[in-house]
Amino acid sequence: MQVTETLNEGLKRGYAITVTAAELDAKVNEKLAEAQPEIEVKGFRKGKVPMALLKKQYGQRVLGEAMQEAIDTAMSDHFEQSGDRPAAQPQVKMTNEDWKEGDDVNVEMTYEKLPEIPAVDLSVVKLEKLVVKADDAQITETLESLAKNAQDFEAREEGAAAENGDQIVFDFLGKVDGEAFDGGAAEDYPLVLGSNSFIPGFEDQLIGAKAGEEKDVTVTFPEEYGAAHLAGKEAVFECKIKEVKAPKAAEIDDELAKKYGSEDLETLKGQIRERLEADFASTARQVTKRKLLDALDAIVSFELPTSLVEAEAAQIAHQLWHEENPEVHDHNHGSIEPTEEHNKLAERRVRLGLLLAEIGNQAEIEVTDQEMTQAVMMQARQYPGQERQFFEFIQKNPQMQQQLRAPIFEDKVVDHIVAQAEVTEKEISKDELKAAVEALEEEIA
Known part of the structure; x- marks a missing residue:
């Protein structure tokens, strides 16, 4: 096997690799000899098939594998001896495209090698580490946010109209074409207006509602709604408003802390x-x-x-x-x-x-x-x-x-x-x- 340098410019390298016909034939014989003990052919006992017959029947099949192994071995030996580390997968191509059995195999390998990295004295590197301390104002701001997220609701004064962000407690019964449907009814349901937890357009129609009122809400189920029998259908929900509650942030105290596991x-x-x-x-x-x-x-x-x-x-x-x-x-x-x-x-x-x-x-x-x-x-x-x-x-x-x-x-x-x-x-x-x-x-x- 011969490896000849053809390119050496900067980090670019090129090599011509020649695997002789004799080396390839020896590789084929080696692989057939390894397989011989397990091969059975009619007229011969297992492991006793003559090499000439094995080569005739299986030589062509083994040849491509032997050729690839020979080239891979040549490349591996080259990198081990040269110490080169390719930056990417080397490009390998056969140069004698008219190759036939009995010919040498000529291959061209090109690649860019990784450069030698100069040593760096890291002690000369000067850095500034930025440090930010949390002040009381930032902690208070965070506490206020936690208190808002842990908000409760308290009843508005009698006759007050529901506003966006309020919670209403109500009963509802949904109907499509005048008929009630499964899952379309509930009692004492707490709904925060503006939470978008109901069908689009539902909550908007309840803004302004007052405790004690009854109101019909008409909406259309989305075309992609999960329940196929309701998708795209118009529905009317009969609503009975029982309570209107305004949001109230939790107090910033030990009880709030306990809600958050402290x-x-x-x-x-x-x-x-x-x-x-x-x-x-x-x-x-x-x-x-x-x-x-x-x-x-x-x-x-x-x-x-x-x-x-x-x-x-x-x-x-x-x-x-x-x-x-x-x-x-x-x-x-x-x-x-x-x-x-x-x-x-x-x-x-x-x-x-x-x-x-x-x-x-x-x-x-x-x-x-x-x-x-x-x-x-x-x-x-x-x-x-x-x-x-x-x-x-x-x-x-x-x-x-x-x-x-x-x-x-x-x-x-x-x-x-x-x-x-x-x-x-x-x-x-x-x-x-x-x-x-x-x-x-x-x-x-």
Whole structure:
């Protein structure tokens, strides 16, 4: 077997691989010899079929497999000896297309290798960690929101008309073509007007109703209504209003705290503070991460595989095009040519991706099975009732596994770098953090 270099330009490599006819024939004989003990042919005992007969009957079938194995072995040996790591799947093609049995096999292999990543002294990286403390006003605002969500209702004064947001307690009986239907009746039913929990148009007709009134509400069931016998039908609901109640926010006290699983109000305040500051820290981390990537991009430079940059630029252009044309949900559109801006962003992403991967590999950072399981579980929550099918889909799809693994790995590498960098803390306000995030979004846009 011969491997001859034909291309060596930058990161591009090309090799001519020749598998001689004798080597291929030996490979076929080897595979037939391995199978011989299990083969039965009429007139011969199992395992006693002559090699000449085996080759005549099965040689052609084994030949293609032997050829592929020989080429794969040549490629594997080449990468092991050269130390090259291909940036993408190598392109392999047979150059003697008029090949016939008994000829040598000539193959051309081309690829771009991954570059050598220069070592980075992470201790020279300087970062600013933004810290936001939750103040009393933010905690009070959150408590007020919790109190509103835990609201109760109290009776309005006699004769008061129901307003949007009020709760009415009423009996109703629904009829289609004068006949009552199953599920169309209830007594003492509490309904919050504006909650859109009834058929569209139903609640609007009860605004202004008063306790003691009787009112007919006429609505049309949607065409896509779940009950086929009611879909698209007009219905009349005979309603008897019993009570009209106004919303009343819960008191901010220990009882409210207990509704949310806390011992008392002070404990709830402490939990709110922790959650707010955890949210602030998560947001601030994104700012720090972006500043870290900017710092790394400024101090590291190396040649990039053109194939990776072109693929990334095409993906960026395609994604942004769909964001600008949200009405197009498929990919039946013309080609989208990346701009210079797309190419620059692609170069940055590829450079930083290769750098982080190298730093992570050098530090022996790995994504654990537990971390992957947690990531899959979080994604599965988006498909209620289909979690098991989602888990099975992920198990059978290595590409999806990599999509889940990549951001976890990247975050762990970022944490590793931050731990070695020179970091100073800077306390800022919630509004300043918001401004910092908006500034980053403007840069990305």
